[in-house]
Amino acid sequence: MKIARWFVVILCAAATSLLAADELALRLQPALEAITPDGLLAHIKILASDEFEGRAPGTKGEELSVKYISDQFKQIGLKPGNPDGSYVQEVPLAGIKSEPTMSFTVGDKTTELKYPDDFVASSARLQSEIKVNNSDVVFVGYGIIAPEYGWDDYKDADVRGKTILMLINDPAIPDPKDPSKLDD
Numbered sequence: 001m002k003i004a005r006w007f008v009v010i011l012c013a014a015a016t017s018l019l020a021a022d023e024l025a026l027r028l029q030p031a032l033e034a035i036t037p038d039g040l041l042a043h044i045k046i047l048a049s050d051e052f053e054g055r056a057p058g059t060k061g062e063e064l065s066v067k068y069i070s071d072q073f074k075q076i077g078l079k080p081g082n083p084d085g086s087y088v089q090e091v092p093l094a095g096i097k098s099e100p101t102m103s104f105t106v107g108d109k110t111t112e113l114k115y116p117d118d119f120v121a122s123s124a125r126l127q128s129e130i131k132v133n134n135s136d137v138v139f140v141g142y143g144i145i146a147p148e149y150g151w152d153d154y155k156d157a158d159v160r161g162k163t164i165l166m167l168i169n170d171p172a173i174p175d176p177k178d179p180s181k182l183d184d
Contacts, residue, residue, distance in 0.1 A: 034076075043072070058093050104137075120168050135163040142167050 046052075046068065053061030070087040073080075080087045100121055102113040113119045123130055141153035143166035153166070172182035 058095060132163050135161075137163045137165050139165045142169075142171050144171070 047055065047065060052064050052068075053059055055061045055065045066088055073087050078087075082089055100115045100119075102115070102119050102121060104111045104113070115121075138157055138159050140157055140159065143164065144151050144153050146152070175181045175183045
């Protein structure tokens, strides 16, 4: 008799669970039907557009993105989830702004370089100024070592203890559509 009671209890619990699951599925169905590939693509196109400037933190593009997403949340009826009644959680952002300068001096002649037109420099050192005095400068093209392509910008270059100067980006390669031209 005890087994029969437990069986009835388990059967009732299972039936209740199934009914609850069906009810949840019915409530979710309109939301699931509202999400379409075309709708998602439309949002992606807007957020990826030039107007949103890449959406980087601390930029106008980020502000536009946050506003767009918040407006979409409001439009579909989502309630804000933050204690202050907003959709957005504030996160402190620390950054460094700099105005880099660079010059080369040979003998008594100094050449000033303009950032980013003439140079791009980077350093892992958090110092306000880095000076390299009395260093030989060695040009190493794009600084690429790729034996699988027969490419070695450092071949026969003695760079130990010297300052290297290299081009940024990737080297131009023949355009697959027109091998007589280089890609950009």
